[in-house]
Amino acid sequence: AQSVTQLDSQVPVFEEAPVELRCNYSSSVSVYLFWYVQYPNQGLQLLLKYLSGSTLVKGINGFEAEFNKSQTSFHLRKPSVHISDTAEYFCAVSETSSASKIIFGSGTRLSIRP
Amino acid sequence: DTAVSQTPKYLVTQMGNDKSIKCEQNLGHDTMYWYKQDSKKFLKIMFSYNNKELIINETVPNRFSPKSPDKAHLNLHINSLELGDSAVYFCASTQTAGNTEAFFGQGTRLTVV
Numbered sequence: 170a171q172s173v174t175q176l177d178s179q180v181p182v183f184e185e186a187p188v189e190l191r192c193n194y195s196s197s198v199s200v201y202l203f204w205y206v207q208y209p210n211q212g213l214q215l216l217l218k219y220l221s222g223s224t225l226v227k228g229i230n231g232f233e234a235e236f237n238k239s240q241t242s243f244h245l246r247k248p249s250v251h252i253s254d255t256a257e258y259f260c261a262v263s264e265t266s267s268a269s270k271i272i273f274g275s276g277t278r279l280s281i282r283p
Numbered sequence: 284d285t286a287v288s289q290t291p292k293y294l295v296t297q298m299g300n301d302k303s304i305k306c307e308q309n310l311g312h313d314t315m316y317w318y319k320q321d322s323k324k325f326l327k328i329m330f331s332y333n334n335k336e337l338i339i340n341e342t343v344p345n346r347f348s349p350k351s352p353d354k355a356h357l358n359l360h361i362n363s364l365e366l367g368d369s370a371v372y373f374c375a376s377t378q379t380a381g382n383t384e385a386f387f388g389q390g391t392r393l394t395v396v
């Protein structure tokens with residue numbers, strides 16, 4: 170069975186500073202990887218996904234993530250954050266053979282300071 | 284038009300009551316899901332239906348019963364509500380069972396008092 174670990178429950182960052190949200194996964198088979206964002210009192214929205222091919226994937230709102238198979242990581246990055254990026258970010262994984270079941274990490278709250 | 288819509292958005296009810304949450308998607312997707320998000324924001328899958336057929340049924344108390352009258356709707360009925368059922372419940376859909384992008388509803392905040 171697969172699992173996802175987001176080590177940082179909260180990440181405070183100053184506006185216009187870079188940010189990295191860490192995600193590690195565990196699985197005995199090949200996986201798809203995702204980052205979702207949840208703004209306050211809203212549902213989840215897909216930021217980006219890795220299915221295959223290039224290990225660097227770009228998403229919406231200037232975010233990108235890099236798949237590192239040897240380190241089983243899929244860290245999310247943004248070079249310069251804005252106040253509007255304040256939200257909860259979820260890393261998620263699903264097995265390629267059974268993509269129906271998306272397993273989410275515990276989330277990282279990104280708070281932007283002016 | 285909202286792609287995945289849930290009703291109600293807020294639900295406050297007493298212990299022991301029975302309640303339902305409704306979900307509809309207008310994306311033409313085949314697969315729908317229910318997730319539970321607890322107070323610590325942890326998201327856990329509960330059920331998944333593909334074209335009205337149950338394909339995922341996680342370890343959930345049998346007081347929770349999903350119903351899919353057609354592939355555009357997936358409702359969640361909860362019997363004998365308990366305090367621990369308080370959470371935000373999210374409905375989601377994907378184009379197919381193996382598709383990778385899930386679209387989420389706005390959530391239903393259930394509070395059991």
